[in-house]
Amino acid sequence: MRRRVAILISGSGSNMVRLIESMAGDHPGVAALAVSNNPEAAGLTKAEALGVPVAIVSHKGRPKAEFEAELDAVLRDARIEVICLAGFMRVLSAGFVARWTGKILNIHPSLLPLFKGLDTHAQALASGMAVHGCTVHLVTPALDDGPILGQAVIPIRRGDTPDRLAARLLPLEHRLYPAVLRGFLEGVAEKTVILEG
Ligand code: GRF
Numbered sequence: 001m002r003r004r005v006a007i008l009i010s011g012s013g014s015n016m017v018r019l020i021e022s023m024a025g026d027h028p029g030v031a032a033l034a035v036s037n038n039p040e041a042a043g044l045t046k047a048e049a050l051g052v053p054v055a056i057v058s059h060k061g062r063p064k065a066e067f068e069a070e071l072d073a074v075l076r077d078a079r080i081e082v083i084c085l086a087g088f089m090r091v092l093s094a095g096f097v098a099r100w101t102g103k104i105l106n107i108h109p110s111l112l113p114l115f116k117g118l119d120t121h122a123q124a125l126a127s128g129m130a131v132h133g134c135t136v137h138l139v140t141p142a143l144d145d146g147p148i149l150g151q152a153v154i155p156i157r158r159g160d161t162p163d164r165l166a167a168r169l170l171p172l173e174h175r176l177y178p179a180v181l182r183g184f185l186e187g188v189a190e191k192t193v194i195l196e197g
């Protein structure tokens with residue numbers, strides 16, 4: 001039985017597109033739903049164009065508990081088994097995460113456990129590190145924490161800016177997330193590692 005996967009977005013949804021495209025043929029997952037908290041998210045039309053049902057669950061002007069209760073209901077109505085956060089800009093509460101323990105994946109644009117939170121490319125540049133990257137991890141109640149499932153690594157070059165790093169990293173995010181999701185659904189224990197080049 002293919003596992004029903006939901007992808008949660010807030011913006012452009014480029015990682016979502018790659019995840020949807022990857023779930024074809026004999027893939028162990030099926031892209032069953034795309035959910036955005038932002039009605040304006042460009043990713044919503046991309047999901048529709050790919051034939052994936054979409055839902056909007058707005059967080060605006062309501063208590064977080066109410067937002068999360070609707071999100072949970074939408075996911076359960078669609079019989080979702082695995083959730084992929086892909087540029088989903090809301091922090092899920094410990095209560096929500098507990099209801100989906102071990103079933104939520106996230107992609108974060110840094111080599112965790114370094115540079116949690118926002119502005120990760122600027123954080124990496126300011127650190128003086130020679131490499132940067134992205135991480136797919138299981139979501140636990142602590143922000144940008146949880147077991148690491150895979151990472152992709154790029155060099156930091158002279159003259160790099162946060163925008164340049166982001167632009168060089170995104171294509172690796174697009175390779176990493178589908179590879180990790182497939183391995184996760186197949187029960188592969190080995191972490192996925194991708195090096196630029
Ligand atoms: C990506 O950089 C991802 O790592 C971060 O948010 C961005 C989402 O981009 N969590 P997109 O919406 O997938 O294009």
